[in-house]
Amino acid sequence: MSLSPSSDAAALEAVVTVYPRPGILDPQGKAISQALERLDFDGVTAVRAGKVFTIGLEERDPEAARQAVVRMCETLLANTVVEDYEVTIRAVVSGEGES
Amino acid sequence: MRSGVIVFPGSNCEHDVYHVLKHVLGQSTRYLWHKDQEIQDCDLVVVPGGFSYGDYLRSGAVAAHSPILAAVRRHAEAGGLVLGICNGFQILQQANLLPGALIHNRDLRFLCVDAWLQVERADLPFTRGYHQGQVIRIPMAHGEGNFQASEEQLDRLEANGQVVFRYRIDNANGSARAIAGIVNERGNVLGLMPHPERAAESVLGNDDGLAFFAGLVESVAASATSGSPLEVA
Numbered sequence: 175m176s177l178s179p180s181s182d183a184a185a186l187e188a189v190v191t192v193y194p195r196p197g198i199l200d201p202q203g204k205a206i207s208q209a210l211e212r213l214d215f216d217g218v219t220a221v222r223a224g225k226v227f228t229i230g231l232e233e234r235d236p237e238a239a240r241q242a243v244v245r246m247c248e249t250l251l252a253n254t255v256v257e258d259y260e261v262t263i264r265a266v267v268s269g270e271g272e273s
Numbered sequence: 274m275r276s277g278v279i280v281f282p283g284s285n286c287e288h289d290v291y292h293v294l295k296h297v298l299g300q301s302t303r304y305l306w307h308k309d310q311e312i313q314d315c316d317l318v319v320v321p322g323g324f325s326y327g328d329y330l331r332s333g334a335v336a337a338h339s340p341i342l343a344a345v346r347r348h349a350e351a352g353g354l355v356l357g358i359c360n361g362f363q364i365l366q367q368a369n370l371l372p373g374a375l376i377h378n379r380d381l382r383f384l385c386v387d388a389w390l391q392v393e394r395a396d397l398p399f400t401r402g403y404h405q406g407q408v409i410r411i412p413m414a415h416g417e418g419n420f421q422a423s424e425e426q427l428d429r430l431e432a433n434g435q436v437v438f439r440y441r442i443d444n445a446n447g448s449a450r451a452i453a454g455i456v457n458e459r460g461n462v463l464g465l466m467p468h469p470e471r472a473a474e475s476v477l478g479n480d481d482g483l484a485f486f487a488g489l490v491e492s493v494a495a496s497a498t499s500g501s502p503l504e505v506a
Contacts, residue, residue, distance in 0.1 A: 194376075198376070198421060199376065199379065199419070199421065199447065201376075201377045201378070201379060201380070201381045201419075202377060202381065205381060249338075250330070250334060250335075250338065251330070253331055253334070253367070253374055255366075255372075255373060255374040255421075255422065256374040256376060256421055
C-alpha cells in the first residue's frame with residue numbers, strides 16, 4: 175500500500191495508543207500483571223494498561239494527518255502529565271471508515 | 274458573595290454546594306449550564322463533583338473543553354475565585370488551571386470515607402475560616418483521587434505553598450505527599466478531592482466544612498469593603 179499523497183490516495187485512519195508513562199503508578203497494569211502471575215504465565219516483566227483509539231480521517235496526506243492527530247493527543251486524548259501516546263497512520267482497510 | 278455553580282451532564286454534587294451557599298449561608302447563588310458562554314457577575318465559580326459527561330475518556334477531560342470552561346478561564350485569569358471539588362478538581366487539572374494529575378486510587382477501589390485533612394495554610398480566601406495546622410474531618414468519595422506529579426513539580430508546589438490540604442492519619446488513595454488539595458500560584462483557583470459541602474451543617478453530624486464556605490463569604494465581603502482586588506495575603 176502506498177501512503178504518498180495523490181488525488182486517489184487511500185483514505186487514512188489513525189490508531190492512537192495512550193498508556194501510563196513508565197514510572198507513573200499504574201494500578202490497573204499492576205493488577206493485571208499480578209493476575210497473569212497467579213495464572214502461572216511466567217516471564218511477564220511489566221504490564222501497562224492503556225487505551226486505543228481508531229480515528230477516521232478526511233486528510234489524505236499521511237504527514238499532515240499525523241500532525242493533526244498529535245494535536246488531538248496533546249489537546250484531549252492523552253493526559254500528558256502522566257500518559258504517553260503513540261500515533262500510527264495507516265490506510266483504511268477496505269470496507270471500513272468509508273461509505 | 275455571588276456564586277455560580279456549574280452543571281454538567283453527570284454532575285451530582287451541584288445541589289449540595291448550592292444548598293450550602295444559598296440556604297445555609299444566605300448568599301446569592303445560581304446555576305451555570307455547561308453550554309453557557311459567561312459566568313455573569315459571579316465572584317465565585319464552583320466546579321462541583323460528579324461524573325461530568327460520564328467521565329468518558331478520562332475524568333474531567335471532556336468537561337475541560339466545554340464552553341463554560343472558557344469563561345471560567347477568563348474569570349481565573351482576571352483573579353476571580355474558582356473552586357473545584359472532586360470531579361471539579363479533575364476538570365480544573367484537565368483544563369490546565371491546576372497542575373498535576375488525579376489517577377486511579379492506589380488500591381483501585383472507590384473510596385467513600387471520612388478523610389482527616391490538615392489545613393496547610395489559612396491565608397487563602399478558601400481557608401481563612403480555619404487556622405494553619407488545623408485538622409478537619411471532611412468526607413470524600415472518589416475512584417480517581419490519587420494526586421500525582423513529577424518530583425520537580427511536587428517540590429515546586431511545596432516551595433510555593435500550593436499544597437493547601439493534606440491527608441492525615443490515612444492517605445487512602447495513595448496521593449503523592451498525601452496531597453488532598455492544591456491552589457494555583459496566584460491563590461485564586463483551588464481544587465480538592467474531599468467534599469466540604471457534604472459536611473456543612475450540624476444536622477448532618479459534621480459541620481467542619483462550613484468554615485470553608487463561610488471563609489469565602491468573608492473574604493469577598495472584606496475585599497468589597499476595602500475596594501482592593503481579592504489577593505492572597
